[in-house]
Amino acid sequence: xxxxxxxxxxxxxxxxxxxxxxxxxxxxxxxxxxxxxxxxxxxxxxxxxxxxxxxxxxxxxxxxxxxxxxxxxxxxxxxxxxxxxxxxxxxxxxxxxxxxxxxxxxxxxxxxxxxxxxxxxxxxxxxxxxxxxxxxxxxxxxxxxxxxxxxxxxxxxxxxxxxxxxxxxxxxxxxxxxxxxxxxx
Ligand code: G3D
Numbered sequence: 001x002x003x004x005x006x007x008x009x010x011x012x013x014x015x016x017x018x019x020x021x022x023x024x025x026x027x028x029x030x031x032x033x034x035x036x037x038x039x040x041x042x043x044x045x046x047x048x049x050x051x052x053x054x055x056x057x058x059x060x061x062x063x064x065x066x067x068x069x070x071x072x073x074x075x076x077x078x079x080x081x082x083x084x085x086x087x088x089x090x091x092x093x094x095x096x097x098x099x100x101x102x103x104x105x106x107x108x109x110x111x112x113x114x115x116x117x118x119x120x121x122x123x124x125x126x127x128x129x130x131x132x133x134x135x136x137x138x139x140x141x142x143x144x145x146x147x148x149x150x151x152x153x154x155x156x157x158x159x160x161x162x163x164x165x166x167x168x169x170x171x172x173x174x175x176x177x178x179x180x181x182x183x184x185x
Pocket of ligand 1: 023024025026027028029030031032090125126127128129158159160161162
């Protein structure tokens with residue numbers, strides 16, 4: 001039995017997925033994790049290190065790693081890459097000033113060998129804010145078409161405030177990861 005088959009077998013038994021949430025600070029990562037868990041989103045403090053949440057989603061256990069996005073701690077993101085099945089990149093679609101920074105950090109992250117197999121969900125968050133760019137506009141600004149052909153990715157507009165789009169995004173991510181590591185189980 002090859003190593004890949006063994007890993008698949010173990011994961012199949014556990015039905016676990018490791019999801020890494022990244023993006024610039026203030027994009028809404030923590031709020032999204034709280035929302036999916038149905039927790040109070042009215043008081044949120046900035047993520048200085050990381051938070052881990054384990055939730056049951058459909059028939060899977062998701063271990064969600066929410067890593068702080070401040071410039072000074074972005075170099076530590078790489079400590080969390082190992083065994084990532086799904087990557088969630090969160091964009092503040094209303095923060096037009098930092099979209100260049102956002103594009104740079106995303107493409108930099110995608111060069112990472114250890115993340116090459118991870119499915120990528122891009123949340124164009126804060127769609128409830130007037131003046132926010134649409135998911136199509138965000139896709140253009142972030143130059144998503146330039147991504148490696150082999151990457152499984154999708155962009156979904158959402159609002160962590162209203163909850164719109166959050167389940168649509170996670171449904172896609174979980175199904176995509178499942179079809180790879182659990183063979184459509
Ligand atoms: P981060 O974990 O990516 O750093 P947070 O981001 O989840 O801490 O969110 C940063 C700020 O954006 C928070 O506001 C949060 O309430 C707000 N926010 C997150 N998602 C949305 C959204 O979809 N719409 C709107 N309007 N705001 C959102 P504060 O005021 O606490 O800094």
